Amino acid sequence: MPKPIFTGEFVAFSPSDRVALGQLIRKVARPNCRMAEIGSWLGNGSTQVFLSELAVHDGSNLLCVDTWRGNPNVPRHQTIVAEYDVFATFRSNVAAAASPVNVQFLVADSTQAAPWIADGGFDLVFIDADHSYGSVQADIAAWRGKVKAGGILCGHDCESRVTPATRAHLMEHRQSDAIPGDGTPFAMIHPGSILAVDEAFGGQAELCSEHPVTLGDGSFGRSTIWFATMA
Numbered sequence: 001m002p003k004p005i006f007t008g009e010f011v012a013f014s015p016s017d018r019v020a021l022g023q024l025i026r027k028v029a030r031p032n033c034r035m036a037e038i039g040s041w042l043g044n045g046s047t048q049v050f051l052s053e054l055a056v057h058d059g060s061n062l063l064c065v066d067t068w069r070g071n072p073n074v075p076r077h078q079t080i081v082a083e084y085d086v087f088a089t090f091r092s093n094v095a096a097a098a099s100p101v102n103v104q105f106l107v108a109d110s111t112q113a114a115p116w117i118a119d120g121g122f123d124l125v126f127i128d129a130d131h132s133y134g135s136v137q138a139d140i141a142a143w144r145g146k147v148k149a150g151g152i153l154c155g156h157d158c159e160s161r162v163t164p165a166t167r168a169h170l171m172e173h174r175q176s177d178a179i180p181g182d183g184t185p186f187a188m189i190h191p192g193s194i195l196a197v198d199e200a201f202g203g204q205a206e207l208c209s210e211h212p213v214t215l216g217d218g219s220f221g222r223s224t225i226w227f228a229t230m231a
Contacts, residue, residue, distance in 0.1 A: 006042060006084040013045030016221030020208040021046055024152055024227055025053040028123040028168035031061035036122050037117045038110045038139055040064040043093035048127060051099035064105040065113050071130045092171030099202050127155035133174035136196035147230040154227035157190040159209050162198040170195050180203050185222055197226050
């Protein structure tokens with residue numbers, strides 16, 4: 001019997017992240033632009049930001065790449081995969097947005113999909129797949145060349161920079177999805193993302209966590225999005 005669509009509550013993208021990602025999209029969005037989302041999951045988080053922000057630009061395109069099997073080190077992903085049709089849920093959420101954006105998808109591992117895509121074709125690539133250290137390393141290496149000069153490579157769940165005081169602790173848990181964010185403004189942090197982003201950009205990536213964003217109600221929040229402009 002076919003699995004049902006997931007209609008429960010699953011929050012993995014905060015209001016602050018929505019604001020920060022929207023700001024990055026607006027920096028490079030234009031008619032006929034191309035953007036990619038590496039890790040789309042249920043289609044109810046960052047996907048919705050892309051569909052909203054790009055809707056005002058004629059001919060805009062969004063490529064979504066995911067296995068839709070969840071991350072192996074995230075138990076709640078695996079529970080949902082076992083009980084629900086995740087890919088059908090993603091398609092349902094995209095359809096419900098009724099956005100004019102041209103959405104394409106690849107059901108594939110992100111690093112396996114990358115060689116199928118020409119280099120330098122995207123205005124923005126957003127990485128939000130498996131957050132273990134090796135996976136984030138591989139995703140950055142595989143997709144940074146897909147961004148055109150002046151475009152943006154960015155990603156989710158990088159809460160802080162690596163310091164001499166935190167490096168050993170982060171390395172110890174680098175293959176975990178998330179650990180308690182002791183000493184940070186965040187309840188949980190993602191050691192693999194923090195380490196991989198630091199390594200890939202020599203500590204020079206921009207971290208939205210370092211600057212508050214203004215939410216719709218006028219309050220302030222902190223986003224975990226990182227980004228770099230490609231030369």
